Amino acid sequence: MSSVVISGDTSGAITLSAPAVSGTNTATLPAATGTVMVSGNMPAFSAYQTANQSVSNASYTKITFTTEEFDTANCFASSRFTPTVAGYYQLNGQVQWLNACVGRFLVHIHKNGTYYKRGTDINATNFGGVVSTIAYANGTTDYFEVYVYQQSGGSLSTDNSYDQTVTWFNGILVRTA
């Protein structure tokens, strides 16, 4: 090994702690440059809906998620996830109807206000659907939301009867940029 360099330009301290057990433990660093991921810099959130939401016929509608289960980096607000660490995120969402939707139904994740990934796309009687993807976020301005589309012929109401189980949105950083 040629050298170990620890550098910084702000005050404070860096502490590398050994495990509190005897023996040899080895952490191998990859031959790559990047941000080390630790629990403190990996945004994760989970939110769900606590009030029924009316969704108009044939209109892509942003789903509101009013209650947070957790939001480790304060990146979720106004039903929008805006991660503060650049990287690749696993995102998942589900929307359920209070009563059956008889007709077309889509669930989307929007990125920066426009369509990004489509999940469930069904043209039959249904009670909801899901969307899941991995998406890149720049850690500053990129944001994600869940939208649905239904063409049943009239307005439909989302279901929040079971709190966090039916209409929800969550995500986590899986690797930094």
Place this chain on the structure above:
Amino acid sequence: MLYDKIIAIYPELANFDFAKGVITLQNDGNGDYIAKWEHPTLAKPTDEELA
């Protein structure tokens, strides 16, 4: 409902697939609006027509 107002103006759109993105209605939390209108022959309804 915005969809109903559009169909009242253009009944021929009753069987149109609004999910395809040629005509997109959207609600970001402040009510329905026309986010995109790229129909090849029908003009986008005016605010007055939709009022």
